[in-house]
Amino acid sequence: MDHLWTPWRYAYVTSADETARTGVAPALRAWPGNLGCIFCNLIASVDYAIANSMEAEKAEAAAGLVVRAKYNFVCLNAFPYTSGHVMAMPYAHLDRLAALPAETAQELMDLAQRTERALERVYHPDGFNFGMNIGQSAGAGVAGHVHLHAMPRWTGDTSFITTVAETRVLPEDLETTWRRLRLAFAELGPA
Numbered sequence: 582m583d584h585l586w587t588p589w590r591y592a593y594v595t596s597a598d599e600t601a602r603t604g605v606a607p608a609l610r611a612w613p614g615n616l617g618c619i620f621c622n623l624i625a626s627v628d629y630a631i632a633n634s635m636e637a638e639k640a641e642a643a644a645g646l647v648v649r650a651k652y653n654f655v656c657l658n659a660f661p662y663t664s665g666h667v668m669a670m671p672y673a674h675l676d677r678l679a680a681l682p683a684e685t686a687q688e689l690m691d692l693a694q695r696t697e698r699a700l701e702r703v704y705h706p707d708g709f710n711f712g713m714n715i716g717q718s719a720g721a722g723v724a725g726h727v728h729l730h731a732m733p734r735w736t737g738d739t740s741f742i743t744t745v746a747e748t749r750v751l752p753e754d755l756e757t758t759w760r761r762l763r764l765a766f767a768e769l770g771p772a
């Protein structure tokens with residue numbers, strides 16, 4: 582997992598792209614704020630767009646927001662290592678798993694289970710990586726806001742990490758991923 586979620590990659594995208602730096606998608610940049618956290622910004626910019634009469638579905642698609650639960654949400658990784666790379670996390674800006682209230686932690690695990698099912702349904706992978714980097718020294722790209730990475734894996738798909746991670750052509754664009762996962766979660770029914 583250290584090899585998968587390392588800070589150097591965040592540094593690379595941070596310098597390269599405004600969305601990576603702020604967490605705010607181009608379509609949502611009417612939001613005037615900055616909470617200093619890409620995940621808090623992501624949610625706030627979606628809420629702002631909806632409050633200012635953007636259709637919820639459109640705003641959520643723009644942000645790659647797949648599921649909104651009561652205490653947590655699931656969003657796409659804007660710079661995925663592989664198709665289907667998503668993150669589940671609390672709305673609350675908390676930097677430790679242990680800091681999550683019990684009901685938030687419980688729901689996060691429920692969402693992890695649903696994410697596994699949704700990824701299974703859409704991608705039929707051979708396996709999964711689910712994991713958290715907690716704290717900067719552990720490799721967390723966004724150390725202030727705990728988040729659970731989830732991605733489907735296939736036998737033999739690891740070689741790209743050490744070779745062409747930055748330039749790998751993803752087989753699917755983010756909007757397609759968003760649509761497929763959104764549908765898969767909906768088909769799973771309510772939590």
Ligand SMILES: [Zn+2]
Pocket residue numbers: 618619620621622673674675725726
């Ligand atoms: Zn945050």
